[in-house]
Amino acid sequence: MEWVDDWGLSLATFLPAVGAIVLMFVPPAQERAIKFVGTLFAGLALLAGVLILARFDYAAAGQIQLEVNSSWIPQIDSRFHIGIDGVSLPLLILSLLVTFLCMIYCYFHIPAPGKPKAFLALILILETGMNGSFIALDLILFFIFWEVVLVPMYFMIGIWGGPRREYAAVKFFLYTLFGSIFMLLGFLALWFNTHTFDMLQLRELAGAGIGSEVFQNLVFLGLFLGFAIKVPMWPFHTWLPDAHTEAPTVGSVLLAAVLLKMGTYGFVRIALPTLPDAAVTYAPIIGILAVIAIIYGALCCLAQQDLKRLIAFSSVGHMGFVMLGIATLTPEGINGAIFGMVAHGLITGMLFFLAGSIHERYHTREISELGGLLEQIPRFGSVFTYCAIASLGLPGLAGFWGEMLALLGSYQPASPLDPVLFRVLMVGGGIGTVLTAGYLLWTIQRVNLGRVPDKFASGEGIHDVQPLEWFAWAPLLVLILAAGVFPKLVLGVTDEAVTAIMGALGG
Amino acid sequence: MRSASEGHQAAAWVVFAAALITSFLTALYMTRACIKTFWGPYRGHGTPHESPGSMVSPLWILAGATLVVGFLGLPVIGPFQDWITVPGHEHHGFETLYNIVLPAGATLIAFAAIFVGVQMFMHERVGFDILKSPFAWMYRLVENKYYLDDFYLNGIVRPTQYKLSAATYWTNQKILDGAVNGVALGARALAQPTYAVIDQQVVDFAVNGAAGLTGFSGGLLRYIQSGNVQRYAAVLFAAIAAFVALFALT
Numbered sequence: 001m002e003w004v005d006d007w008g009l010s011l012a013t014f015l016p017a018v019g020a021i022v023l024m025f026v027p028p029a030q031e032r033a034i035k036f037v038g039t040l041f042a043g044l045a046l047l048a049g050v051l052i053l054a055r056f057d058y059a060a061a062g063q064i065q066l067e068v069n070s071s072w073i074p075q076i077d078s079r080f081h082i083g084i085d086g087v088s089l090p091l092l093i094l095s096l097l098v099t100f101l102c103m104i105y106c107y108f109h110i111p112a113p114g115k116p117k118a119f120l121a122l123i124l125i126l127e128t129g130m131n132g133s134f135i136a137l138d139l140i141l142f143f144i145f146w147e148v149v150l151v152p153m154y155f156m157i158g159i160w161g162g163p164r165r166e167y168a169a170v171k172f173f174l175y176t177l178f179g180s181i182f183m184l185l186g187f188l189a190l191w192f193n194t195h196t197f198d199m200l201q202l203r204e205l206a207g208a209g210i211g212s213e214v215f216q217n218l219v220f221l222g223l224f225l226g227f228a229i230k231v232p233m234w235p236f237h238t239w240l241p242d243a244h245t246e247a248p249t250v251g252s253v254l255l256a257a258v259l260l261k262m263g264t265y266g267f268v269r270i271a272l273p274t275l276p277d278a279a280v281t282y283a284p285i286i287g288i289l290a291v292i293a294i295i296y297g298a299l300c301c302l303a304q305q306d307l308k309r310l311i312a313f314s315s316v317g318h319m320g321f322v323m324l325g326i327a328t329l330t331p332e333g334i335n336g337a338i339f340g341m342v343a344h345g346l347i348t349g350m351l352f353f354l355a356g357s358i359h360e361r362y363h364t365r366e367i368s369e370l371g372g373l374l375e376q377i378p379r380f381g382s383v384f385t386y387c388a389i390a391s392l393g394l395p396g397l398a399g400f401w402g403e404m405l406a407l408l409g410s411y412q413p414a415s416p417l418d419p420v421l422f423r424v425l426m427v428g429g430g431i432g433t434v435l436t437a438g439y440l441l442w443t444i445q446r447v448n449l450g451r452v453p454d455k456f457a458s459g460e461g462i463h464d465v466q467p468l469e470w471f472a473w474a475p476l477l478v479l480i481l482a483a484g485v486f487p488k489l490v491l492g493v494t495d496e497a498v499t500a501i502m503g504a505l506g507g
Numbered sequence: 508m509r510s511a512s513e514g515h516q517a518a519a520w521v522v523f524a525a526a527l528i529t530s531f532l533t534a535l536y537m538t539r540a541c542i543k544t545f546w547g548p549y550r551g552h553g554t555p556h557e558s559p560g561s562m563v564s565p566l567w568i569l570a571g572a573t574l575v576v577g578f579l580g581l582p583v584i585g586p587f588q589d590w591i592t593v594p595g596h597e598h599h600g601f602e603t604l605y606n607i608v609l610p611a612g613a614t615l616i617a618f619a620a621i622f623v624g625v626q627m628f629m630h631e632r633v634g635f636d637i638l639k640s641p642f643a644w645m646y647r648l649v650e651n652k653y654y655l656d657d658f659y660l661n662g663i664v665r666p667t668q669y670k671l672s673a674a675t676y677w678t679n680q681k682i683l684d685g686a687v688n689g690v691a692l693g694a695r696a697l698a699q700p701t702y703a704v705i706d707q708q709v710v711d712f713a714v715n716g717a718a719g720l721t722g723f724s725g726g727l728l729r730y731i732q733s734g735n736v737q738r739y740a741a742v743l744f745a746a747i748a749a750f751v752a753l754f755a756l757t
Contacts, residue, residue, distance in 0.1 A: 175687070238684040300679055302672035438668070 012048035016124040038120035056328025061086030062496030086497030112246035122152035126215035161227025168246035220278035230263030234293035244312035256347030289326035292321030294432030328409035336405020343398035372452035397484035534617040538624030
């Protein structure tokens with residue numbers, strides 16, 4: 001099993017890309033073969049993920065493991081440097097699992113206009129980009145994976161999306177690209193100052209401070225724009241509701257479950273440890289924007305008439321909690337942020353599956369036209385209720401811990417930060433949780449309870465959860481509960497790694 | 508209470524009085540509930556019937572326990588005092604504060620309330636209609652739970668649910684997203700003039716102009732580079748003559 005140390009991460013990352021190449025040689029008419037190949041390679045990557053889980057030394061979760069560091073572009077000393085610690089492991093596994101479940105879901109749901117070969121190939125390329133972003137330890141390598149993600153998602157939204165797909169796809173691409181240019185400028189500025197793109201070396205150099213204060217603040221601003229747009233933080237979030245709403249179901253699932261986390265991960269992995277002093281300078285701004293996002297996102301949810309758009313907006317608020325946790329610069333807050341990322345991936349990914357399935361059954365996502373799901377399709381209605389309640393942060397389910405730890409961190413933020421400001425932010429976040437419960441309960445009331453509308457009374461084409469749907473969803477449903485009652489599942493892995501990253505922040 | 512200040516002492520008496528009044532009112536309304544339920548003519552619509560054993564037996568257990576549990580509070584009988592006594596702080600404990608007057612008084616007040624309730628609601632000896640009295644507003648106030656629920660619903664929940672949310676979403680669509688779309692439209696608006704004016708006219712003009720200038724100057728230089736050896740010699744001679752003249756004159 002020692003080969004996993006050298007090859008596990010590369011296999012998990014590049015097997016999907018190999019799958020995309022293999023798909024090229026499958027004739028387009030062979031739909032079963034196409035789906036089989038897609039699922040096979042996503043499954044093999046997940047298997048690599050399981051081996052990584054088995055091989056990972058949890059006692060040393062704070063250290064980079066399964067590291068590979070080989071020469072790549074010697075002219076600029078950019079290296080093929082990959083590895084994982086307790087921060088990246090949960091996100092990598094999340095990405096592997098959710099992509100695999102999406103492949104299973106695609107067995108019976110290839111959105112119009114069909115073309116499963118292209119669709120599945122794009123998902124596989126997307127997976128390589130996502131997984132790569134979480135294992136890269138070289139800034140240029142990270143940037144390439146980051147950009148690889150854009151292209152397949154652009155085509156998934158633009159070709160398989162809803163009525164406004166072209167607008168949404170271009171907006172998604174350009175907005176993210178706009179941010180990532182500033183991020184790249186930040187990376188280049190770091191290189192000109194340190195002559196390295198290596199994240200671990202940068203983390204060590206950060207102890208003495210890289211460049212002047214102005215330099216740090218400017219570089220942080222560049223990284224901030226890149227990551228904040230991806231998260232997305234208020235007020236850079238307006239690409240999100242359009243992209244999530246117009247994307248096909250699995251596109252929305254992958255966007256919510258994995259893509260958004262690349263932004264928050266960037267803050268934790270790159271921005272904070274490399275530029276700790278600037279992080280302290282920016283933390284109050286990030287905290288304020290995060291709390292605005294929490295309240296603002298919840299209010300926008302209350303105003304939504306389209307179920308999928310409502311779930312899209314809920315991400316703004318939930319990612320606000322993640323950013324609030326990061327802004328506290330405390331171990332509690334950042335552990336909570338990573339927990340929140342995983343929980344949001346499980347829960348909101350699941351909610352997008354459900355929104356897509358509601359549309360498939362009822363041919364509408366208008367909340368006012370729906371009703372009585374628990375009466376008509378009780379198992380589906382129960383799953384929907386369960387996920388909505390998990391999303392509002394009920395203790396015992398996964399949504400709770402991220403919010404709780406973010407609020408806890410805000411009560412006593414890191415020493416250079418103003419505790420009064422952060423306690424005000426904590427109260428704001430608390431108000432946000434009430435609003436969040438408000439719109440989710442209202443949604444449950446309107447969609448799941450009440451009477452079945454007359455036009456759906458015949459029940460034609462409206463079936464309860466199908467066996468393959470159970471297969472695709474059960475792992476997420478189980479993990480939502482497992483992470484809720486046993487948060488150590490995630491926190492046990494992240495804690496030491498967070499401490500190691502925080503070391504640069506001077507504790 | 509020994510160490511409490513006089514202010515605390517006064518506050519304690521207010522709380523004590525409120526507790527006594529509450530115990531009176533509690534006994535009174537429970538008496539009313541019992542009388543209205545179990546005495547007097549039947550005012551319902553359905554046909555009453557005895558509950559099944561599955562409901563009656565838990566009621567018996569709870570009723571039996573209710574009769575017994577209260578006596579556990581008596582220091583001579585129950586261990587209750589030990590549970591609420593902090594070791595080492597016995598003087599703050601239950602037995603030192605325990606005073607037979609308190610439970611006895613509270614019980615007497617409850618019996619008084621039951622007596623008043625029976626007079627009011629069973630024998631209807633009190634011909635007082637609060638709705639026709641000057642205290643009708645008090646009745647309305649408590650009937651509507653001090654209007655707190657109305658305030659919460661109409662003052663906070665509904666405005667947030669419908670007005671504030673709509674306003675926020677409007678801001679999102681018109682202002683934030685408007686700015687994003689504005690930038691996009693601006694870029695597109697810049698595209699046409701950039702192509703039509705700057706590229707096709709200014710830059711291309713410059714390029715064409717440069718080409719034209721090259722052609723023009725080339726045309727002029729053509730005369731110099733004629734290949735005619737006599738003319739080269741003549742120009743060379745003229746130049747040398749000019750230089751000689753220049754040096755000779757200076």
